[in-house]
Amino acid sequence: MLALHGRVAAPISHLGTKHQGRRAVQLFGRPTSTHKQARSAVTPMAQKRAGDEEKMALVNKAKCFIFDCDGVIWKGDKVIDGVPETLDVLRSLGKKLFFITNNSTKSRAGYLKKFQSLGLPVQAEEIYSSSYAAAAYLESINFQKKAYVVGEEGIQEELDLKGIKHIGGPADGSKAVNLKSGEYMHHDPEVGAVVVGFDRYINYYKIQYATLCIRENPGCLFIATNRDAVTHLTDAQEWAGNGSMVGAIMGSTKQEPNTVGKPSGFMLDNIANTFKLQKDEICMVGDRLDTDIMFGKNGGLSTCLVLSGVTTEETLLSPDNKITPDCYMGQLSELMSVKDKLKVAA
Amino acid sequence: MLALHGRVAAPISHLGTKHQGRRAVQLFGRPTSTHKQARSAVTPMAQKRAGDEEKMALVNKAKCFIFDCDGVIWKGDKVIDGVPETLDVLRSLGKKLFFITNNSTKSRAGYLKKFQSLGLPVQAEEIYSSSYAAAAYLESINFQKKAYVVGEEGIQEELDLKGIKHIGGPADGSKAVNLKSGEYMHHDPEVGAVVVGFDRYINYYKIQYATLCIRENPGCLFIATNRDAVTHLTDAQEWAGNGSMVGAIMGSTKQEPNTVGKPSGFMLDNIANTFKLQKDEICMVGDRLDTDIMFGKNGGLSTCLVLSGVTTEETLLSPDNKITPDCYMGQLSELMSVKDKLKVAA
Numbered sequence: 001m002l003a004l005h006g007r008v009a010a011p012i013s014h015l016g017t018k019h020q021g022r023r024a025v026q027l028f029g030r031p032t033s034t035h036k037q038a039r040s041a042v043t044p045m046a047q048k049r050a051g052d053e054e055k056m057a058l059v060n061k062a063k064c065f066i067f068d069c070d071g072v073i074w075k076g077d078k079v080i081d082g083v084p085e086t087l088d089v090l091r092s093l094g095k096k097l098f099f100i101t102n103n104s105t106k107s108r109a110g111y112l113k114k115f116q117s118l119g120l121p122v123q124a125e126e127i128y129s130s131s132y133a134a135a136a137y138l139e140s141i142n143f144q145k146k147a148y149v150v151g152e153e154g155i156q157e158e159l160d161l162k163g164i165k166h167i168g169g170p171a172d173g174s175k176a177v178n179l180k181s182g183e184y185m186h187h188d189p190e191v192g193a194v195v196v197g198f199d200r201y202i203n204y205y206k207i208q209y210a211t212l213c214i215r216e217n218p219g220c221l222f223i224a225t226n227r228d229a230v231t232h233l234t235d236a237q238e239w240a241g242n243g244s245m246v247g248a249i250m251g252s253t254k255q256e257p258n259t260v261g262k263p264s265g266f267m268l269d270n271i272a273n274t275f276k277l278q279k280d281e282i283c284m285v286g287d288r289l290d291t292d293i294m295f296g297k298n299g300g301l302s303t304c305l306v307l308s309g310v311t312t313e314e315t316l317l318s319p320d321n322k323i324t325p326d327c328y329m330g331q332l333s334e335l336m337s338v339k340d341k342l343k344v345a346a
Numbered sequence: 347m348l349a350l351h352g353r354v355a356a357p358i359s360h361l362g363t364k365h366q367g368r369r370a371v372q373l374f375g376r377p378t379s380t381h382k383q384a385r386s387a388v389t390p391m392a393q394k395r396a397g398d399e400e401k402m403a404l405v406n407k408a409k410c411f412i413f414d415c416d417g418v419i420w421k422g423d424k425v426i427d428g429v430p431e432t433l434d435v436l437r438s439l440g441k442k443l444f445f446i447t448n449n450s451t452k453s454r455a456g457y458l459k460k461f462q463s464l465g466l467p468v469q470a471e472e473i474y475s476s477s478y479a480a481a482a483y484l485e486s487i488n489f490q491k492k493a494y495v496v497g498e499e500g501i502q503e504e505l506d507l508k509g510i511k512h513i514g515g516p517a518d519g520s521k522a523v524n525l526k527s528g529e530y531m532h533h534d535p536e537v538g539a540v541v542v543g544f545d546r547y548i549n550y551y552k553i554q555y556a557t558l559c560i561r562e563n564p565g566c567l568f569i570a571t572n573r574d575a576v577t578h579l580t581d582a583q584e585w586a587g588n589g590s591m592v593g594a595i596m597g598s599t600k601q602e603p604n605t606v607g608k609p610s611g612f613m614l615d616n617i618a619n620t621f622k623l624q625k626d627e628i629c630m631v632g633d634r635l636d637t638d639i640m641f642g643k644n645g646g647l648s649t650c651l652v653l654s655g656v657t658t659e660e661t662l663l664s665p666d667n668k669i670t671p672d673c674y675m676g677q678l679s680e681l682m683s684v685k686d687k688l689k690v691a692a
Contacts (some may be wrong), residue, residue: 177546177579177585179546179579179580180580181580181581182580182581182582183579183580183582184580184582184583185583185585199550200523200525200550201550202548202549202550202553202594203548203549204545204546204547204548204586204590207548207586207590208585208586211576211586211590212583227597229597229598229599229600230557230598233523233525233529234525234526234527234528234529234530235527235528236528236529236530237530237531237558239523239531239554240550240553240554240557240594240597240598241597241598242597243596243597243598243600244550244553244557244594244595244597244598245594245597246597247593247594247595247596247597247598248548248586248590248591248593248594248597249590249593250589250593250597251573251575251586251587251588251589251590251591251592251593251594251596252575252576252586252587252589252590252593253575254575254589
């Protein structure tokens with residue numbers, strides 16, 4: 001489950017589960033009618049919780065772990081039991097650890113405060129937020145023009161760190177379009193990319209400005225930090241996510257964005273390239289089948305589902321579910337049962 | 347070309363033409379390399395302007411004309427030459443006339459003022475705005491619940507005329523979401539339809555409210571007045587259209603809307619059913635190939651393109667264009683050359 005806000009992320013949510021169920025069905029067709037048959041056919045590896053053997057195989061194979069945060073590392077404002085100790089063990093074995101989030105409202109530095117406030121010793125470089133991914137993507141293509149930002153300060157901070165010029169963002173949150181006859185909105189012809197992240201101050205000014213850049217500036221890129229339908233702005237309910245902001249710009253430009261956050265592989269490729277890792281040396285740990293586990297499987301990673309977030313064991317084992325992690329466990333700390341049998345990474 | 351505002355609609359727009367060209371290519375694949383071959387293969391009926399014979403055939407066959415307005419009836423603030431006289435002749439022959447627009451910001455009554463200000467004698471019942479279409483659609487399914495409106499006053503006025511309860515609309519234009527921890531947005535469980543029209547005051551509050559209704563209220567409908575990428579808010583440039591508002595709600599609900607305006611056939615079916623017309627007794631007159639003419643052809647109508655709006659003769663006859671109207675002429679008043687040879691409708 002992806003947390004949007006440091007302090008306020010949802011506990012196990014019936015909405016999240018419902019939504020996840022819907023998307024799984026959409027992606028993989030109709031459920032099979034014979035439950036027993038279907039289960040044995042599609043979930044050969046995840047029919048029971050990982051035992052010591054599976055845990056040892058998982059950890060020994062991986063040089064690197066990528067963790068989704070909410071539902072894996074913490075839930076709402078609380079660290080999940082045993083997580084700090086488990087991270088310590090993995091670090092002591094020489095494993096690289098990364099924490100990824102589709103949150104774009106904060107920068108890595110902003111997100112680091114959440115970790116620190118929970119007493120989790122993490123470096124900013126270990127955090128892959130989609131705001132960072134957007135800036136890293138522009139850097140990877142040697143982007144030299146200006147970016148127009150629909151989104152919050154996280155994107156701006158990351159662009160600043162990469163030395164990428166930008167306009168828009170929160171400064172345009174209170175701007176309105178004056179619709180008198182003859183009104184013409186000027187836009188900057190130097191904008192070469194529109195970056196769209198979650199923006200609670202989305203308005204018609206920003207939509208039109210972004211649209212003009214994409215439609216009028218030759219070659220202007222359209223980058224989405226993510227396209228999540230919902231997010232967890234507060235712990236009380238699910239909120240419309242960046243799918244809305246991206247959808248608004250898609251609707252007026254009729255163009256598809258280049259998405260840098262999950263489930264696209266950009267963050268993954270960026271980690272693998274930066275740290276010279278093979279994909280099968282990386283293990284993705286998440287609590288959502290249709291985002292985290294799909295993301296890992298699509299990228300050729302090992303995958304481990306934890307039941308400490310939105311997915312229940314019943315959902316995982318249901319014949320309606322066709323997404324099978326390599327292994328699953330109740331929560332991350334269950335790895336501790338084999339801590340004395342694990343090997344140091346090569 | 348669809349005008350959004352009475353007083354301010356674009357003249358022939360390079361943007362409109364460019365966009366139209368793009369969409370035509372997108373819809374119908376790559377241009378053929380041999381121009382002459384392609385032209386004769388795909389545009390057998392519209393290689394030259396309609397002569398008297400074609401005009402007479404067109405008018406005598408039609409019991410009813412449906413006109414797109416901007417680029418056909420008027421351009422910006424000016425009635426196109428000879429239009430009032432031509433409408434008079436068609437009326438004198440007993441033809442039914444309808445004027446359709448994807449504009450949802452005004453009601454029929456609101457739009458009537460535009461006609462009146464231009465000296466065009468038209469009845470409100472002859473105007474089919476997409477705001478009216480939304481209300482007519484809900485009436486057609488005997489809708490008894492409440493509608494949540496993302497849009498401007500036109501939709502509300504039409505819902506009032508049909509006696510349909512509604513909330514949202516302009517009243518929610520200044521509302522903001524307070525994102526303190528624990529914040530929960532309540533929504534009305536009686537909302538059974540979200541109607542999304544163009545809304546220059548789109549904000550996150552409305553997006554979230556609409557999303558909650560669609561996701562949480564069992565069976566809640568998602569109705570789009572239209573999904574136009576751009577519209578002509580002012581005469582100086584094109585503006586992001588209702589495609590943006592609809593895209594925002596699609597992005598958070600992952601649902602497709604039911605569209606009642608062009609190019610969907612609802613308005614057409616509504617006219618045909620209400621006035622007991624066969625589809626081939628209706629002639630669609632428009633200035634855009636990819637909306638007006640496509641709309642007419644998809645609905646089984648006769649189609650007539652006029653060159654008084656965004657489409658040039660060059661675009662029409664280009665091998666890139668695969669949308670062929672039954673006939674075309676420079677402007678509507680060219681029908682006047684055969685006025686003495688026309689038959690009164692049966």
